[in-house]
Every structure is written in C-alpha cells, then in structure tokens.
Amino acid sequence: MLKVTGLTKRFGGVVAASKVNLEVHEGEILAVIGPNGAGKSTLLNLLSGLVRPDAGRIEFLGQDITHAAPEFRTWKGLGRAFQIVQPFPEMTVRENLMVGALYGKPGTSMPTAQKVVQQVIELTGLAAKADTEAGELTLLEDKRLELARALCTQPRLLLLDEVMAGLRPAEAMEAVELVKQIRASGVTVLFIEHLMPVVRALADRVVVMDYGEVIAAGGYVEVAANARVREAYLGRSA
Amino acid sequence: MILAGVLLLVALVLPGLPLGQWRAFMLDAAQFAFLISGLALAWDLLARTGQLSLAHGAFFGLGAYAAALSAPALGTIPALLLGGATASLSSLLLGLATLRLQGMYFAIATLAFSEVMRTLVLKSQFTGGSIGLPVQPAFAGAYPLGGYYLAVALLIICTLVSLLLSRSRLHYAMAATRQGEAVARVLGVSVVRVKLVTFTISAFLAGLAGGVYAMKTLFLSPYDAFGLGRAVEALVIPIFGGLYTTTGPLLGGLIIVSLETWLRLRIGEGYLVVYGVILVLTILFLPKGLMSLFARQKGARHA
Amino acid sequence: MELLLQTLINGILAAGIYALVASGLALAVGVVGIVNFAHGEFSMIGAFVSYLLFVSAGIDPLISLGLAALVLFSVGAITYYGLIRPVLAAPELNQMLLTFGISVALQNIALLVFGADTRVVSTSYQGSTIALGSISFGVPPFAAFVLSVALLGALYWFLGKTRLGFAVRAVAQNRLAPGLLGIETQQIYLLAFGLSAALAGVAGVMLSVMLYASPTVGFAYTLKAFAIIVMAGLGNLRGVVPAAIILALAEAVVSTYVPGGGGWVEAVFFLVIFVALTWRSWRVR
Numbered sequence: 057m058l059k060v061t062g063l064t065k066r067f068g069g070v071v072a073a074s075k076v077n078l079e080v081h082e083g084e085i086l087a088v089i090g091p092n093g094a095g096k097s098t099l100l101n102l103l104s105g106l107v108r109p110d111a112g113r114i115e116f117l118g119q120d121i122t123h124a125a126p127e128f129r130t131w132k133g134l135g136r137a138f139q140i141v142q143p144f145p146e147m148t149v150r151e152n153l154m155v156g157a158l159y160g161k162p163g164t165s166m167p168t169a170q171k172v173v174q175q176v177i178e179l180t181g182l183a184a185k186a187d188t189e190a191g192e193l194t195l196l197e198d199k200r201l202e203l204a205r206a207l208c209t210q211p212r213l214l215l216l217d218e219v220m221a222g223l224r225p226a227e228a229m230e231a232v233e234l235v236k237q238i239r240a241s242g243v244t245v246l247f248i249e250h251l252m253p254v255v256r257a258l259a260d261r262v263v264v265m266d267y268g269e270v271i272a273a274g275g276y277v278e279v280a281a282n283a284r285v286r287e288a289y290l291g292r293s294a
Numbered sequence: 295m296i297l298a299g300v301l302l303l304v305a306l307v308l309p310g311l312p313l314g315q316w317r318a319f320m321l322d323a324a325q326f327a328f329l330i331s332g333l334a335l336a337w338d339l340l341a342r343t344g345q346l347s348l349a350h351g352a353f354f355g356l357g358a359y360a361a362a363l364s365a366p367a368l369g370t371i372p373a374l375l376l377g378g379a380t381a382s383l384s385s386l387l388l389g390l391a392t393l394r395l396q397g398m399y400f401a402i403a404t405l406a407f408s409e410v411m412r413t414l415v416l417k418s419q420f421t422g423g424s425i426g427l428p429v430q431p432a433f434a435g436a437y438p439l440g441g442y443y444l445a446v447a448l449l450i451i452c453t454l455v456s457l458l459l460s461r462s463r464l465h466y467a468m469a470a471t472r473q474g475e476a477v478a479r480v481l482g483v484s485v486v487r488v489k490l491v492t493f494t495i496s497a498f499l500a501g502l503a504g505g506v507y508a509m510k511t512l513f514l515s516p517y518d519a520f521g522l523g524r525a526v527e528a529l530v531i532p533i534f535g536g537l538y539t540t541t542g543p544l545l546g547g548l549i550i551v552s553l554e555t556w557l558r559l560r561i562g563e564g565y566l567v568v569y570g571v572i573l574v575l576t577i578l579f580l581p582k583g584l585m586s587l588f589a590r591q592k593g594a595r596h597a
Numbered sequence: 598m599e600l601l602l603q604t605l606i607n608g609i610l611a612a613g614i615y616a617l618v619a620s621g622l623a624l625a626v627g628v629v630g631i632v633n634f635a636h637g638e639f640s641m642i643g644a645f646v647s648y649l650l651f652v653s654a655g656i657d658p659l660i661s662l663g664l665a666a667l668v669l670f671s672v673g674a675i676t677y678y679g680l681i682r683p684v685l686a687a688p689e690l691n692q693m694l695l696t697f698g699i700s701v702a703l704q705n706i707a708l709l710v711f712g713a714d715t716r717v718v719s720t721s722y723q724g725s726t727i728a729l730g731s732i733s734f735g736v737p738p739f740a741a742f743v744l745s746v747a748l749l750g751a752l753y754w755f756l757g758k759t760r761l762g763f764a765v766r767a768v769a770q771n772r773l774a775p776g777l778l779g780i781e782t783q784q785i786y787l788l789a790f791g792l793s794a795a796l797a798g799v800a801g802v803m804l805s806v807m808l809y810a811s812p813t814v815g816f817a818y819t820l821k822a823f824a825i826i827v828m829a830g831l832g833n834l835r836g837v838v839p840a841a842i843i844l845a846l847a848e849a850v851v852s853t854y855v856p857g858g859g860g861w862v863e864a865v866f867f868l869v870i871f872v873a874l875t876w877r878s879w880r881v882r
Contacts, residue, residue, distance in 0.1 A: 126479040127480075127482050142476075145473060151466065155467070155469075155481050159467060208481075346693075394879060398632050403875065406870040414864075526701055529694070563709075564708035564709035566704075574698040577687075577691050577698065578695070
C-alpha cells in the first residue's frame with residue numbers, strides 16, 4: 057500500500073536519505089532498523105510530511121503524496137506516533153484523543169469521534185487516566201497516549217517511531233501485544249526499533265538502513281545474517 | 295457563568311436606574327467598558343490558537359473608520375457590518391502573509407502592520423488625515439440610547455461567539471494548534487485553516503467594536519483609533535482575567551476598565567500606567583489570570 | 598547629486614545611534630534571551646537623566662554620558678534581578694508580556710511625573726554645523742556618531758578580546774535551560790542586561806540633545822531596534838551595524854525624496870520588518 061522510490065533528503069552537507077526504495081504491503085508489520093544516525097527518523101518525517109524530500113516519490117494507496125501536507129496524509133490513512141511524546145499538556149487524555157478522532161478523517165461527527173475515542177481508550181488501557189490532564193502522566197502513560205492518539209485518526213498504515221524506548225521489559229512485551237492487536241484490527245504497521253527482541257517478535261519483514269541508504273531487506277533471520285548489516289552494526293570501530 | 299449573566303443584566307437596565315447627575319458619565323463609561331471588553335474577548339479568540347496579536351488596535355481602527363465613512367450612505371447597521379468586514383479582510387491578508395511566524399515574530403509582524411496602517415490612515419485625504427474625521431452618531435441620532443445599546447449588543451455578540459466557540463468542535467482544533475502545531479497537523483488538523491478562520495472572526499468582532507466606538511466618540515483621529523492603547527487593552531485584559539475563557543476577559547475587562555476610567559478622572563494622561571503595572575504584576579504573581587483562582591470549580595474548561 | 602550626498606551623510610550619522618540602541622537590544626535578546634520591549638524606555642530614562650542634570654546642575658551632556666551609563670546599568674541590573682529573573686523559566690509569551698508591561702508602565706510613569714511636553718537640552722554647540730565643501734552636518738549628530746562608533750568599537754573589543762567578553766559570547770551561543778543556571782551564568786546575564794540598558798541610556802543622552810527628552814521618545818527606538826536586529830538575524834551581534842546603516846539610509850532617503858516623507862519614515866522601518874520577517878518565514882521549509 058505504500059511505495060517509496062528514490063527518496064532523497066539532504067540537510068546541508070549531510071545526506072539523511074539517499075535513494076531510498078521501500079514497499080509496505082497491506083496487513084504486514086514492517087520493521088526499519090539501523091544504527092544511530094542511519095536516517096530512520098528522517099524517513100518517517102518524509103513519510104508523514106513534516107519534511108520535504110529533495111528527490112523521489114512516495115505513493116500511498118495509489119496516490120502520489122510526495123509533496124502533500126501532513127494533514128492530507130493523515131486524512132488518507134497514514135498515521136504516525138512520535139518518538140518524543142508531545143501530548144497537548146492543557147487537555148485531558150480524552151480531549152487529546154478527541155483531536156485525533158475528530159480531525160483524522162474529514163467529516164467525522166462528534167458522536168462517531170466519541171465512540172472511536174472510547175474504543176481506543178479501552179484498547180490501550182487508558183481508562184483510568186482518561187480524564188487526567190495530559191501534562192501529568194507517567195512516561196508509560198505518555199507513550200500509550202501517543203499511540204492511542206495516532207490510532208484515533210483511524211489510520212490504515214501506522215508509522216511508529218521507537219515507541220518502546222525507555223520501557224521496561226515487561227512493559228515492552230505488553231506493547232508488543234498491543235501492536236499485534238492493532239494489526240489484527242486491520243491496520244498495517246511500519247515501525248522503527250532498536251530493540252532486537254521486539255523486532256524479532258513483531259516483524260514480518262525487516263528493512264535495514266545505514267547512512268541514509270537501504271542496505272538490506274527481508275525476513276529477520278535472513279537480514280541478521282547479512283554481512284553488510286553486521287558490519288554496519290558491529291564493524292564500525294574506526 | 296452566572297457572573298456573566300448578572301453583568302449583562304445590569305448592562306441592559308443601567309439606563310433605567312436612578313443615577314442622578316452621574317448618569318451621563320456612567321453611561322459613557324459603561325459603553326467604553328463594553329466595547330473594550332468586547333475587543334478583549336475578540337483578542338482572546340485568536341490567542342486560543344497560540345497567536346498573540348498586536349494588530350487588534352488596527353482592526354479596531356479600520357472598523358471605526360470604515361463604519362464612520364460609510365454610515366451616511368449605508369445607514370448604521372450596514373456600516374458597522376462593513377467595518378467588521380473591512381477588518382476581517384485585512385486580517386485575512388495579514389494572516390496569509392504571516393502564517394508561518396511563531397510567537398514573538400508574529401507579534402512583531404502584527405505590530406509592524408498596525409503602524410503601517412496607522413501611517414496610511416494618517417496620510418490619506420479621505421480619512422481626514424491627521425485632522426481627524428467627524429462621525430455621525432448611531433442611527434443619525436434618532437434614538438438617544440442607540441449608541442449605548444449598540445455597545446451592549448456588541449458585548450453580547452462577542453460573549454456569545456466566545457462561548458459558542460469554546461463549546462464547539464473547533465475548540466479542539468484551536469487548542470491543539472496552540473499546544474503543539476506539528477503534532478496537530480499529523481493528527482489531521484488543518485492548522486492553516488484554523489488560524490485563518492479564527493483570525494478573521496476575531497478581527498471582524500474587533501472591527502465591529504471599532505465601528506460602534508466611532509459612533510460613540512463622534513470624532514476619530516488616527517492617534518486615538520489606531521493607538522497602541524487599544525492593542526494594549528486588548529491583550530492585558532484577557533491575560534489578567536484568564537486566557538482562553540469567556541468569563542476571564544469579561545471580568546477582567548470590567549475591573550480594569552473601571553480602574554482606567556477612575557484613573558483617567560484623577561490623573562489625566564498617563565492612566566495607561568495601570569495597564570502596565572497590572573500586566574507586570576499578573577505575569578509575576580498570577581500568570582494564569584484571575585480565572586486560575588476559580589479553577590478548582592467543576593467545569594472550568596480550558597479552550 | 599549634492600542632495601543625495603547630504604542625504605546619505607545624514608543617514609550614516611543617524612545610523613550611529615540606531616546601532617547603539619540596537620546593539621543593546623541584541624545583547625538582551627541574544628545573551629539573556631529576553632525580548633525586551635522596554636528597551637527604548639532605558640533610552641528615555643537616559644534622556645531625562647541628561648536633561649535633569651543639565652537643568653539643575655548645568656552639567657554638559659558629554660559628561661552626563663558617563664553618569665547616564667552608570668545609572669542605567671544599575672537600573673538594568675535591578676530590573677533584571679527583580680523582574681526578569683523570575684520569568685526566565687516561564688514561557689516566552691510571559692517574558693514578552695512582562696517587558697511590554699514594564700514599557701507601558703515606565704512610559705506612563707514618566708508621563709505622570711514630567712508631563713507630555715518635550716524637554717530639550719540646549720547646549721551652546723546645539724546649532725553649530727560643520728561644513729565640508731557643500732555638505733554640512735550639525736555638530737551634535739556628528740559628535741553622536743563619533744561617540745557611537747567609539748562605544749561600539751569598545752563593545753566589540755570587549756566581546757572579542759577579553760575573557761569576560763568571551764564568556765558573554767559563550768553564554769549567547771549556548772543558553773542553558775533556566776533550571777540549570779549556575780551562578781556564573783546568572784552573573785553574565787546580569788552583566789549583559791546591565792550593559793544593554795547602559796548602551797540604551799547613553800543613546801538617550803544623545804537623543805536629549807539632538808531631539809528631546811519625553812516619555813515616548815524611547816518607544817520609537819525600541820521598534821526600530823527590533824527592526825534592525827530582526828534584519829540582522831537574531832543572535833547575530835555583528836550584523837547589527839550593517840543592518841542599522843541600511844535602515845538609517847533608507848530612512849534618510851525616504852525622508853528627503855518622498856513628498857510628505859516625514860510621516861512615511863516610520864512606516865519604512867515597519868515595512869522592512871514586515872517584509873524581512875515574512876520573507877524569511879516563507880523561504881524555510
């Protein structure tokens with residue numbers, strides 16, 4: 057459903073993305089991994105429209121969204137959860153979610169939005185804190201909120217940016233289950249991750265990036281055995 | 295809320311109360327308070343999207359001049375509406391240009407806009423230039439209390455718009471835009487549209503207030519209508535009273551304008567000092583405004 | 598041709614004071630990180646200091662310069678310590694509003710104390726001019742220009758060549774989160790803000806001679822100073838002087854060549870700010 061061709065982005069002298077080719081198939085969970093600075097977050101920014109590419113093309117559900125505004129992409133079904141969570145601090149959890157629910161899809165009515173919000177609250181376990189101000193949440197709750205908010209936009213493809221960062225193993229496992237549930241409900245997932253156990257548990261396919269380029273793609277085992285991948289992760293002592 | 299209702303009730307019956315020799319003064323002062331509070335409510339609307347405008351003085355002035363110039367030909371109400379529309383249109387243009395400016399930059403750009411507007415009006419012949427422009431009273435003087443009730447109507451309109459917006463679905467978009475623009479966009483909020491729509495509504499109300507003001511003072515000068523004083527009042531009142539609420543600017547407006555009027559009687563020029571001092575004290579000691587003192591109550595919503 | 602030359606010279610001479618005031622503001626904004634809307638009021642106070650000293654003790658403005666600098670440095674330091682420091686941790690909005698409030702308050706207090714009349718410091722050399730061929734310029738503007746250049750030169754020397762100046766620049770480059778402010782950084786902020794006020798105050802003394810002292814004399818300069826630093830780019834201390842020259846020249850040209858130019862002069866600055874700001878915002882994506 058998502059097809060990226062030749063995507064390139066330079067920031068001054070740094071090439072953050074170099075002729076990236078990528079495909080995401082409907083219903084799958086795709087992991088994007090790579091050492092720090094490989095360009096993974098830039099890729100997500102390019103996909104969600106916060107950054108304009110210098111070259112290349114992004115096609116989503118058959119439509120060219122390369123230069124589309126972020127909100128347009130969301131309306132088409134491309135949702136995103138950020139790595140550094142930024143809740144709307146002066147609104148309650150429920151109100152935060154309402155923003156996503158009301159505006160994620162054009163023409164959503166209030167009652168529909170409220171229903172969606174309620175469903176997502178239950179799915180993500182935020183019921184206890186639903187009416188707390190978002191500025192007062194713990195890190196874990198923050199992350200749940202971020203994920204929940206993106207879900208409220210009723211995405212068909214959800215981009216997750218290192219949502220496991222900072223979670224304890226038990227919490228991470230819970231999160232993994234949640235992502236599986238999300239996929240089961242019909243949402244395709246593309247996620248960036250550092251923790252290999254999570255990648256192994258979740259990913260159907262893996263794409264590896266380094267220095268802004270895609271250097272390998274395939275199943276987890278296949279990619280882990282790839283010499284270039286190993287070198288990228290381990291062989292850079294100089 | 296009840297407070298707002300009481301205030302409006304008092305406003306409606308004021309002319310009927312036995313005020314003796316104070317009547318003329320009180321009605322005049324009350325009109326002024328209504329208009330400035332209305333302006334403050336209008337300013338607050340835009341503030342809800344995170345944009346702090348120093349152009350509301352200009353919108354007020356544009357509305358005043360447009361209404362004053364067109365009243366003889368169009369009649370009072372259409373002229374007032376035209377005043378509002380003129381302010382709205384200019385805010386649309388200003389908004390389109392300054393869309394991408396944040397915080398301080400937006401404020402300075404709006405200030406620059408105001409000053410350029412003032413110079414334009416000052417230099418134009420048809421606005422009477424620096425000499426000023428005489429204005430017909432409301433309804434050509436047919437109803438002695440016409441101007442007064444226009445001011446009350448203006449306040450009611452501003453209050454209603456403020457209330458309705460804070461209860462509408464738009465308020466989610468406005469709050470999201472203010473509290474995290476990039477995130478809001480990714481959640482599907484058309485930030486540009488939200489800002490522009492709010493801007494034009496806010497400017498329209500400010501222009502309306504300006505028009506009513508013109509018909510009250512019967513004489514317009516660029517220094518008065520476009521003076522920084524209006525812009526200052528427009529922003530200090532909501533901050534003192536409580537941003538993003540309706541009661542805040544209302545209550546704050548009442549208190550501050552009363553203070554201002556009293557000071558104006560006592561010390562003449564320089565009464566604006568009250569605004570400066572109140573602003574400083576508010577920021578230092580009560581940054582969320584008066585409303586924060588009442589915030590414990592249920593239903594205290596932040597737009 | 599002569600008119601053009603004269604106009605340009607007037608512009609450059611005026612640029613001196615503009616650069617002085619703008620540099621002060623650039624220090625406040627760039628080092629302390631505070632958008633100081635009350636900056637012009639420091640000039641206003643300087644102008645009144647000069648006026649009062651002249652009228653009560655016959656002290657020549659040239660000497661008042663030093664006194665004003667000291668007075669304003671103290672005023673700046675006290676303002677920083679009492680009013681600014683508490684809001685450094687607050688959102689930028691609050692800081693802007695605070696200084697805006699201080700500006701309004703100071704202007705109106707001056708209005709209450711001194712009334713709105715303009716007070717001029719009339720020294721013996723007030724009206725004298727220097728003539729170079731067919732170009733002439735007044736002694737006060739020329740002296741102001743020379744003094745401004747000297748002061749700015751000293752400022753840049755201080756920033757560039759002394760240890761303390763280096764510390765100031767370091768703080769400007771890398772402002773820490775307010776919660777992490779160590780004692781040294783706080784002292785630097787105090788110094789920078791005091792300097793900022795002193796520079797404005799000195800400019801104010803010059804204004805009292807060349808223009809007048811009045812409650813609102815500083816306000817126009819605040820806005821012009823903002824125009825200059827916005828044009829130079831925030832935090833760019835070095836760009837202030839060229840920007841000041843450009844704006845002063847533009848102002849002089851408009852004043853001379855545009856009919857009824859007096860009123861449009863203000864608008865020039867604002868048009869420049871407006872265009873510069875919006876232009877920049879649309880270029881970045």
